[in-house]
Amino acid sequence: MRPATEAELSEAILGSKALVVQGGGTRTIGAAVGEVLQTSGLSGVELYEPGALTLVARAGTPLTEIEAVLAGERQRLAFEVPDMRGLLRREGASTLGGVVAVNASGPRRLQVGACRDALLGVRFVDGAGQIIKNGGRVMKNVTGYDLVKLMAGSHGSLGVISELAFKVQAVPEAQLTLVAERGITEGLADLRKALGSPYDISGAAWMAGRAMIRIEGMAGSVAYRATQLRGLLGDWQEAAGDWAAVRDVTPFAARDGAVWRLAVKPTEAAGIIAALGLEAICDWGGGLIWLLDPAGSAPVRAAVAGLGSATLVRSLTGQSTPSFQPEAAGVAALSRALRAQFDPRGVFNQGIMG
Known part of the structure; x- marks a missing residue:
């Protein structure tokens, strides 16, 4: 399925029992099941105001198109979007909605924040086929759910993003x-x-x-x-x-092995890496660690227990380890409640986050 409007997107959702939401297919991890729904039909820049540092675009817009538009005015997405195609051995074109769905953010995050911090507004269609809008074209406080932040990093489990508003940044001198x-x-x-x-x-x-x-x-x-x-x-x-x-974890891209992404306190990084004995790339002063596990058998989650989280970004064939860190009981209950609120029929990306 490849809807071209929000109305078509709503109809597709209401007519399906299980959907795998896909932008360019360049960033997805985990193992969702269902019929593929491609968002690439929802494409195009809706508004760009360089003087206001504001851009609004449809979710299926290729990232390369966004970057080209911004470069024409010496502007950029400040959070330095990673290109995961080499690491995940994928082809295709990354989309703006896919960037937001995984909260894709590079080394500049330590200065300007993550993808979610640059988001001003979002439109999406929930599991009941409702078109929902939250936020706008300026930063402001909100009451109730901050859906702009909630959708970033939700991996398509709460709804299908149709449009996004961003604050952008001038390229520095x-x-x-x-x-x-x-x-x-x-x-x-x-x-x-x-x-x-x-x-x-x-x-x-x-x-x-x-x-x-x-x-x-x-x-x-x-x-x-x-x-x-x-x-x-x-x-x-x-x-x-x-x-x-x-940013792109290039040294691990062409090499065999599982790849882990750890988020820990920077002061714990050297000790965790030494304990595991795996090759590492450290970002954000050690707060983010990429590990190459050639055999796919290192006890990575045991090593970070109580110290942070570990995501299996690239697994070996036949490896059954869940991609995402198992949630604590309270967090898991909150996640279930959110999914029940926004996707009561359980349509979206089932199985992708455990």
């Missing part, structure tokens, strides 16, 4: 990366020190024995902050930084 050759313990300690400083960094990552810090903004400010950080940290040097590799 200058960008600079500082790097240092560091072991993981020392490297993450330096990154935490930088993150705790007043020098407003937009990326902090460790990969293959190299720690990296990114600074963005007005040229004079970038130069000043770089000087101050070098004084704080020591022998860090200006060099090229491969932020796309961190």
